[in-house]
Amino acid sequence: MRILAGGAITGVILVLALVSLVWTPYGPTAIDILHRLSGPTEAHPFGTDAFGRDILSMIMVGAQNSLIVALVSVALGSLIGIPVGLLAAARGGWTEEVLMRGADLTFAFPALLTAVMITALRGPGAYTVMIAIGIFTAPVLARVTRAAAGVIWVQDYARAARALGRGKPAITAIHILPNILSVLIVQITIQLSLAILAEAALSFVGLGAQPPAPSWGRMLNDAQTYIYTAPFLTLFPGLAIALAVLGLNMLGDGLRDAFDLRA
Amino acid sequence: MTGYLLRRFGSLVASLVFASLVVFIVLQILPGDPALVILGPDARPDTLAALRHQLGLDLPVWLRYLHWAGGILTGDFGRSTAYDAPVATLILQRVAVTVPLAVMAMLLSALLAIPLGVWAASRRGAVDGGIMSVTQIGIAIPDFWLGLLLILLFAVHFALLPAGGFPGWWHSVGGSIRALVLPMIALAIPQAAILTRVTRGAVLDVGVRDFLRTARAKGMAESAILWRHAVPNALIPVTTLMGLQFSFLLAGTIIIENVFTLPGLGSLLFQAIGQRDLVLVQDLVLLFAGLVILINFLVDVLNAVLDPRLAARQA
Numbered sequence: 001m002r003i004l005a006g007g008a009i010t011g012v013i014l015v016l017a018l019v020s021l022v023w024t025p026y027g028p029t030a031i032d033i034l035h036r037l038s039g040p041t042e043a044h045p046f047g048t049d050a051f052g053r054d055i056l057s058m059i060m061v062g063a064q065n066s067l068i069v070a071l072v073s074v075a076l077g078s079l080i081g082i083p084v085g086l087l088a089a090a091r092g093g094w095t096e097e098v099l100m101r102g103a104d105l106t107f108a109f110p111a112l113l114t115a116v117m118i119t120a121l122r123g124p125g126a127y128t129v130m131i132a133i134g135i136f137t138a139p140v141l142a143r144v145t146r147a148a149a150g151v152i153w154v155q156d157y158a159r160a161a162r163a164l165g166r167g168k169p170a171i172t173a174i175h176i177l178p179n180i181l182s183v184l185i186v187q188i189t190i191q192l193s194l195a196i197l198a199e200a201a202l203s204f205v206g207l208g209a210q211p212p213a214p215s216w217g218r219m220l221n222d223a224q225t226y227i228y229t230a231p232f233l234t235l236f237p238g239l240a241i242a243l244a245v246l247g248l249n250m251l252g253d254g255l256r257d258a259f260d261l262r263a
Numbered sequence: 264m265t266g267y268l269l270r271r272f273g274s275l276v277a278s279l280v281f282a283s284l285v286v287f288i289v290l291q292i293l294p295g296d297p298a299l300v301i302l303g304p305d306a307r308p309d310t311l312a313a314l315r316h317q318l319g320l321d322l323p324v325w326l327r328y329l330h331w332a333g334g335i336l337t338g339d340f341g342r343s344t345a346y347d348a349p350v351a352t353l354i355l356q357r358v359a360v361t362v363p364l365a366v367m368a369m370l371l372s373a374l375l376a377i378p379l380g381v382w383a384a385s386r387r388g389a390v391d392g393g394i395m396s397v398t399q400i401g402i403a404i405p406d407f408w409l410g411l412l413l414i415l416l417f418a419v420h421f422a423l424l425p426a427g428g429f430p431g432w433w434h435s436v437g438g439s440i441r442a443l444v445l446p447m448i449a450l451a452i453p454q455a456a457i458l459t460r461v462t463r464g465a466v467l468d469v470g471v472r473d474f475l476r477t478a479r480a481k482g483m484a485e486s487a488i489l490w491r492h493a494v495p496n497a498l499i500p501v502t503t504l505m506g507l508q509f510s511f512l513l514a515g516t517i518i519i520e521n522v523f524t525l526p527g528l529g530s531l532l533f534q535a536i537g538q539r540d541l542v543l544v545q546d547l548v549l550l551f552a553g554l555v556i557l558i559n560f561l562v563d564v565l566n567a568v569l570d571p572r573l574a575a576r577q578a
Contacts, residue, residue, distance in 0.1 A: 108555045227414060242403045243403075
């Protein structure tokens with residue numbers, strides 16, 4: 001049930017993003033000063049912003065931005081975090097201690113702080129946000145991977161493989177990884193939803209995608225300027241963020257139930 | 264217990280040193296020439312040389328680090344280039360907004376979440392399902408969007424509370440509290456949604472439904488067994504999560520200050536970035552990271568006090 005609802009919501013966002021690659025009702029940056037700050041009408045179902053740009057078109061293109069940033073940053077975090085977690089679980093001892101302490105320390109830097117530091121060096125932008133969220137995602141996946149892999153390492157079949165003389169890298173590939181895949185899929189889904197939330201927050205404060213590239217977070221920032229004259233502007237970008245996050249969260253929870261994992 | 268606390272304190276110090284090294288390397292060494300970052304590529308060579316000297320960039324790297332880190336230990340955070348004022352003074356002015364806001368939001372979220380989570384855990388069916396659905400939505404709502412919606416409803420539509428700004432505590436205590444009400448709610452609701460779920464899970468894990476069945480069988484009041492036995496046993500994961508959530512809350516506070524134009528540490532941070540004030544950025548990032556590390560240390564200590572077995576196991 002939840003898996004279906006979550007999948008459906010995520011699917012809608014995905015389709016919006018894909019369709020926007022080839023078609024949007026209006027150009028997402030097309031300025032139409034005569035129809036600026038128009039409320040929802042037949043021509044513009046979500047209304048227009050201060051430049052007369054069509055909100056629906058901007059939200060569709062903004063979905064691309066949110067999804068790409070989320071996918072790249074979580075991929076980056078997974079590529080760092082999962083190997084670190086696997087290594088920590090396989091080696092144990094001081095290797096594990098050092099790696100997990102490192103993960104704890106990285107966790108003390110919320111994506112916002114990392115983004116602030118990168119922005120101070122190189123300026124804001126989608127790449128800044130991807131790196132910052134990726135760095136924040138890595139320790140979470142490292143911890144989850146190590147915990148799940150640790151459980152498999154003490155199973156009889158892993159011990160038997162060890163006793164038969166198989167090396168730790170081979171056991172990790174043959175026994176550990178396939179058995180923790182469901183845990184990782186659930187966690188990655190949850191991280192995607194957190195990444196969308198973080199991207200929105202970072203572009204809201206101007207650290208993310210720069211104008212004129214539409215992003216949901218910055219649309220909300222623009223909307224705040226006109227909150228007295230055009231309150232409807234605040235509605236749709238926020239709904240888009242909330243729906244994307246809700247969909248991925250429900251999908252993650254549903255997958256967790258389907259895989260019969262404990263929360 | 265003492266041994267555990269001492270070791271935990273040692274790792275706190277190590278973490279703080281490590282965090283300061285990361286911040287220093289990223290903001291002082293990676294840019295190559297911080298003076299060039301501050302002044303931009305069009306700066307004149309003599310201005311650059313003067314700023315380098317003023318920032319102490321002509322000293323060896325390790326000396327610069329020791330100078331900065333040692334200064335912080337003695338309360339000297341260096342000078343902001345943009346404000347031309349001691350960073351410590353700037354931070355002290357702003358702390359009076361950020362800290363009360365973050366603490367009030369944390370308290371409000373705990374006040375909402377712990378009773379709701381316990382209630383959900385102790386009831387099957389509609390109550391549990393309803394609370395869980397509401398929290399699912401609460402988690403998905405970005406706090407800054409909630410802030411905008413609250414402004415729309417309570418400031419624009421009903422004109423009950425201010426949409427932004429801060430009069431200052433010495434100027435008007437009532438006005439200052441009113442200014443923090445909406446940002447506090449915007450921060451607390453999404454946090455409360457997560458905390459409710461964790462509280463529910465933790466209370467279920469200690470077997471609250473068995474406790475309640477026993478209580479009913481013995482003819483005891485359900486609330487007595489709930490609050491005297493089930494909830495205290497479930498507190499460890501709840502306090503641990505509150506510690507972990509603090510880093511999200513801090514990030515949220517920085518952003519929410521932007522929404523409500525509150526003159527706190529968050530807006531100071533964004534002004535510092537805008538003005539390429541590297542010293543100020545460096546100090547503020549370390550301050551925030553240090554706070555996250557410190558809070559998690561305090562949570563570990565609190566957990567060890569709540570449940571001495573934890574300390575014994577890790578000693």
